[in-house]
Amino acid sequence: MVVVAGINARNAVRSARISGYSVCAVAKYCDEDLKLYSDEYYRFGEINEAVNLVVRLCEEKNTFAVLTTGLEKLLREVKKKVEVAGNFNRKCLDKLKFYRELDRAGIVYPELEPDAGKLILKPRFGGGGVGTSFLGANLDVDDSDKSKYDKSKYIVQRYIEGETVSAIVLSNGRSAKCVALNRLLSGWKEMNARGFLYSGNVTPLENSRFGIDFSRVRRISEEVASLFDVEGCCGVDMVAGKNEIFTLELNPRIPGSLDSFELSYGVSLFDLHVKVFEGKLTPEKINLKPKRVACRAVYYSPGRVRAFISPHNPFFADIPSWGEVFEPFQPLVSIISTGKGSLNKVLERKKFLERLCLKVA
Structure with missing residues (x-):
């Protein structure tokens, strides 16, 4: 048995199930299909409640855990007490620190605090496009909403016009392999997604009006995963413009593109994640090809x-x-x-x- 925990863990629970695991699910949202795929399921309210719950279940069942969406920041605390399949450098959780590390490594990202142009206000912590919005070029601040511009919570960044790409990367801390490129959907109005809210993925990414150099995108995603010492599976989000590829963020866990990836490639990403982390499979030996196009869209x-x-x-x-x-x-x-x-x-x-x-x- 394995303990799979996340704010919404349904897709990882399903992936573990098709890998042959018995699954104990821990989630904030216990969807009806999560219940179908799990042998046991437990609900938590506040995120910090998840720590004790995951630790207790791992100890009771003498097994390990996989932390998914929304629980990445709990890795260190949980890992002190029980085995967790996955590891990474925590600097990637803070976008400001993340970009500083990219800068030192010479990896391109959208400019921070530019003087002019189309700008984005983005939370330093979190993901999924939550709290991200456009700004005017002059950055005028409404007195009633100054907290939005608190530099301890937000960054201001240049908006890049281009194709948004999500790369799935498997890494063991020594080598990394991009196994799939996905089109990243955000702010899809037909799905009632406002602003930059995550709207899903299409796998594989087959063509682009911007003429993306796919091999370069893969290479950059592998460099990012290695830079932040990822062990297991991660997602690297990028935007490919007309002349450059900009790295946006690193999701240091099984990414939201899991559904479209598995429907496209016909393999369990959870299984690959665990095997790479445990050293049973080296990333460079993974060679997958898509069998069909697949899409998962989030409807609001x-x-x-x-x-x-x-x-x-x-x-x-x-x-x-x-x-x-x-x-x-x-x-x-x-x-x-x-x-x-x-x-x-x-x-x-x-x-x-x-x-x-x-x-x-």
């Missing part, structure tokens, strides 16, 4: 609604409880599609969802 609530979605419907994932109420713009469900025209299929399934599965609350 269009208003105050109740959701009625079967956990057995193959078009959807992260299924909420029957009749659960969602407020406007809360993440509600993931929409899954495969094959050519995967984005159009997502939009078709969105119509089905809104017509038959959502009711005004």
